[in-house]
Amino acid sequence: MQDAIKNYEDVDSWKTIMFLYNAALKEVGTKLEILNDEFQHVHQYNPIEHIKTRIKTPESIVKKLKKYGYETSVENMIKYINDIAGVRIICSFTSDIYRLAGMIGNQSDLKVLSIKDYIKNPKESGYKSYHMLVAVPIFLSDSVVETKVEIQIRTVAMDFWASLEHKIYYKFEGHAPEYISQELVECAEMVSKLDEKMLLLNDAIQECLERERIREADEKAIDFGL
Ligand code: 0O2
Numbered sequence: 001m002q003d004a005i006k007n008y009e010d011v012d013s014w015k016t017i018m019f020l021y022n023a024a025l026k027e028v029g030t031k032l033e034i035l036n037d038e039f040q041h042v043h044q045y046n047p048i049e050h051i052k053t054r055i056k057t058p059e060s061i062v063k064k065l066k067k068y069g070y071e072t073s074v075e076n077m078i079k080y081i082n083d084i085a086g087v088r089i090i091c092s093f094t095s096d097i098y099r100l101a102g103m104i105g106n107q108s109d110l111k112v113l114s115i116k117d118y119i120k121n122p123k124e125s126g127y128k129s130y131h132m133l134v135a136v137p138i139f140l141s142d143s144v145v146e147t148k149v150e151i152q153i154r155t156v157a158m159d160f161w162a163s164l165e166h167k168i169y170y171k172f173e174g175h176a177p178e179y180i181s182q183e184l185v186e187c188a189e190m191v192s193k194l195d196e197k198m199l200l201l202n203d204a205i206q207e208c209l210e211r212e213r214i215r216e217a218d219e220k221a222i223d224f225g226l
Contacts (some may be wrong), residue, residue, distance in 0.1 A: 001078050001145050006181040013074055018055065021085040024136045024147035025053045028087050031110070035103050035144050047096040049156060052088040056081070082113075083150035090159050093199045094119065097130050097153045104132060104151065113148065119158075125181070126188025127162060129154040155199075156189045 001020060029051060034046045062072050063079055070076040077084070089218075091097050097119065105112050116131040130153040135146040154162065165184055168176050176184075 001105065001147055016123075017078065017084075019073065020138055020145055020147045021055055024085050024149045025055070025087065025139045026086075026181075027136045027138065028110075028134070028149050029053055031104075031107060032087070032089065035100070039103075047100055049090045049092055049168055051090070054086050054088075056084045056086065082148055083146065085149045087149060087151045088159070089151065089153045091153065091155055093202060094155060094195050095199060097155065100130060101130055102151055104134070109137055111146070122188065125165060126185045127165065128158045128188065128192065129162065145213055155195050157194050161191045 001017070018148065032048065032051055036046055040046050061077055064081055065072050065076055068080055070080055089100060091100065101115075104110065111134060113133040113135055115133075116129055118129050118131065122128045132151040132153070134149050134151060136149055138145045138147050163182075164187075168180060168184070172180075
């Protein structure tokens with residue numbers, strides 16, 4: 001992307017960058033909608049509950065650069081801040097997360113730059129989510145610009161937990177009282193148990209439906225004397 005921004009002092013460079021990140025969000029959003037529609041078409045089931053997109057605020061970008069010890073500059077922001085364009089995909093079940101991650105990884109025009117599986121390796125706080133950093137080609141009139149997008153995939157329950165934890169983290173500026181942090185870790189364990197149970201329950205429901213479908217098909221075959 002650096003090549004697309006010729007003059008870092010130029011006020012327009014900020015607008016150009018934001019235009020590119022917004023375009024990348026649109027590209028990824030459309031891809032996900034198509035994947036979800038295709039899945040519905042083939043399996044009569046939607047793995048995606050909903051999608052949220054956001055562009056990181058300038059304050060949050062500056063804060064992160066400072067946290068990493070980098071000077072505040074447009075160049076550093078492009079180079080070191082990976083989640084300026086963010087897409088969050090909310091699914092019903094943990095199995096949907098890996099199914100979607102596989103589908104995204106198979107898109108030949110997306111480059112997967114890195115993966116952080118905080119489901120298999122949760123953060124100490126209890127945070128669980130699957131993060132993919134991808135590069136999306138943005139086709140302009142005279143060039144193609146690879147633009148980074150962070151995709152977070154999580155269940156409804158994980159999202160509920162992360163939203164509350166995020167609020168608490170900001171409220172206490174990262175120094176929440178010990179008992180609150182402890183309670184959050186316990187809630188994260190409950191979320192994992194809930195996700196596991198809901199998945200098992202869904203599998204059991206699917207099995208019942210499949211048995212019912214086979215029974216109906218057998219009955220029809222008998223009616224036709226097959
Ligand atoms: P916000 O306000 O959501 O934008 P890297 O991207 O590799 O340079 P970073 O940023 O630590 O390093 O990457 P990571 O771990 O993938 O985290 C990126 C984003 O994931 C965070 O962005 C949060 O949105 C989310 N996240 C990560 N850890 C936690 C956590 O413990 N709790 C919650 N609630 N969310 C988390 P920002 O910029 O921190 O925040």
